[in-house]
Amino acid sequence: MTSMTTEATGVTGGVDTHSNTHHAAAIDQVGRLLGTREFPANLAGYQQLLEWLESFGVLARIGIEGTGCYGAGLTRFLRGQGVAVIEVNRPDRRSRRVRGKSDPLDAESAARRALAGEDHITPKDTTTIVEAIRVLRIARTGAVKSRTAAYNQLKDLIITAPDSLRESLRGKTLQRVASECARLRPELARLADPTQATKLALRTIALRVADLNGEISALDAQLGRLVQVAAPRTLALLGVGPEHAAQLLITAGGNPGRLRSEAAFAALCAACPIPASSGKTSRHRLNPAGDRDANRALYMIILSRLRYCAATKAYAQRRQAEGLSKRETIRCLKRYVAREIYHAVRADLSAPTA
Numbered sequence: 001m002t003s004m005t006t007e008a009t010g011v012t013g014g015v016d017t018h019s020n021t022h023h024a025a026a027i028d029q030v031g032r033l034l035g036t037r038e039f040p041a042n043l044a045g046y047q048q049l050l051e052w053l054e055s056f057g058v059l060a061r062i063g064i065e066g067t068g069c070y071g072a073g074l075t076r077f078l079r080g081q082g083v084a085v086i087e088v089n090r091p092d093r094r095s096r097r098v099r100g101k102s103d104p105l106d107a108e109s110a111a112r113r114a115l116a117g118e119d120h121i122t123p124k125d126t127t128t129i130v131e132a133i134r135v136l137r138i139a140r141t142g143a144v145k146s147r148t149a150a151y152n153q154l155k156d157l158i159i160t161a162p163d164s165l166r167e168s169l170r171g172k173t174l175q176r177v178a179s180e181c182a183r184l185r186p187e188l189a190r191l192a193d194p195t196q197a198t199k200l201a202l203r204t205i206a207l208r209v210a211d212l213n214g215e216i217s218a219l220d221a222q223l224g225r226l227v228q229v230a231a232p233r234t235l236a237l238l239g240v241g242p243e244h245a246a247q248l249l250i251t252a253g254g255n256p257g258r259l260r261s262e263a264a265f266a267a268l269c270a271a272c273p274i275p276a277s278s279g280k281t282s283r284h285r286l287n288p289a290g291d292r293d294a295n296r297a298l299y300m301i302i303l304s305r306l307r308y309c310a311a312t313k314a315y316a317q318r319r320q321a322e323g324l325s326k327r328e329t330i331r332c333l334k335r336y337v338a339r340e341i342y343h344a345v346r347a348d349l350s351a352p353t354a
Contacts, residue, residue: 013053013062014088014111016103017041017071024049025107026056027115036104041070046077063088063114065106067123075123087121088113121258128254129230130349133223133246140219147212150205154178157202162195165202181206231348237340239304244297248341249348251294256349262342269294271334286331298334298341305333 010029015022022041026034034056039045053059061084067075068087078085088110125131151174158169158177169177184206186199220242227242227249228235234245251268252259259265266272270290276283305312312333319329 010060011053011057012060012111012115014107014109014114015049015062015064015071015074016106016110017064017066017069017074018103019070021045022049022071022074023103023107024053025104025111026053027108027111028057029060029115031112031115033108036107038103041073043073043077046074049074050078050081050083059083061086061114063110064123065090065110068126072126076126079123079125085123086114087123088118122255124253124258125255129226130249130252130254133226133230134250136219136223136226137246137250140216140223143212143215143219147209147216150209150212151178153205154181154202154209157198157205161198161202165195165198178206178209182210231345233347234341234344237301237344238309239301240341244301247293247297248345251291252345252349254349256346259342259346262339265342265345266335266338269298269334269338271295271298271331271338273331273335284328284331286327295334298337299330301337302330302333305337 011034012027012029014025014027018041020041021038022045023036023038025036028034037049037052039049039052050059053062062078063086064071064075064078065088067085075085090106154174154177158166161169169180172180181202184199184203186196186203187193188196188200190196191200223246224242227245231245231249234240234248235242240248248269252265259268263272267287268290270287270292272287273284274287276285302312306316316326316329316333319332320326324332
């Protein structure tokens with residue numbers, strides 16, 4: 001009698017990832033469950049997980065949930081070992097209602113989705129310059145949000161400030177207010193006085209704004225340099241600035257092979273109109289899925305072109321004369337720009353970086 005372990009030659013793995021542990025499942029080429037096991041989420045655990053899966057036979061592929069978060073380290077390790085990794089979505093709600101939820105069940109579901117080909121997304125390569133751009137952009141985005149919160153605090157404090165302070169700061173831009181508040185000199189011995197306490201609060205927040213401005217400027221300089229190295233062709237396109245190019249590179253990922261076609265890239269950017277026709281009505285609606293940050297980058301590029309590009313202006317006028325609304329025209333433009341960006345990004349990612 002032949003054991004299941006020796007009989008199975010094409011093994012598919014599935015992994016449900018968490019911050020401290022990963023739960024793996026193995027199935028054979030006909031979908032029989034070979035086993036499940038939990039491993040620590042560290043380098044030694046990654047090696048144990050791979051050896052355990054390979055003990056069942058020839059490892060064909062591994063489906064992993066969360067390749068961009070909890071499974072990022074495991075994905076990097078497996079790709080470095082030459083293993084075919086597939087990013088899978090979590091089980092649908094109907095399946096969870098029927099079977100329940102647990103780590104072994106989720107790992108088994110990931111393996112079955114990978115075997116059936118329900119998910120065929122190649123994970124992003126997090127060992128390239130695009131990953132460096134992503135992490136720096138996270139830091140910049142956080143600094144910008146903190147600066148916005150500080151500006152809002154300045155505005156709120158001015159509204160309730162004593163009359164002498166309020167009148168001297170009212171009607172000025174927030175940048176000018178921050179500059180003037182940084183020069184305030186409160187009397188620390190009289191902080192029981194609301195005027196002096198407000199001065200100290202305004203000065204503290206204004207100095208925070210100045211620090212954040214310096215942080216954002218430094219990150220902008222570094223991001224601009226990296227984006228120029230990684231995406232010179234994309235930056236050369238009309239209306240595409242460093243921020244837009246950085247976001248579109250992050251959306252595409254560092255490995256150009258994961259972009260199967262320009263239609264797939266458009267869907268990734270939520271720039272593919274979805275049919276919404278019924279009866280005598282024939283129309284398309286906005287795609288609510290995809291990367292919303294990439295969609296916003298396309299929108300900002302289009303706004304720039306509508307202002308400075310004669311060809312884009314002429315196209316918008318023609319489509320609106322045909323009966324399309326402005327929003328529908330912008331959706332069409334997003335699709336055209338996504339096609340143009342796709343070819344530029346593919347060329348940039350395929351070219352060797354210095």
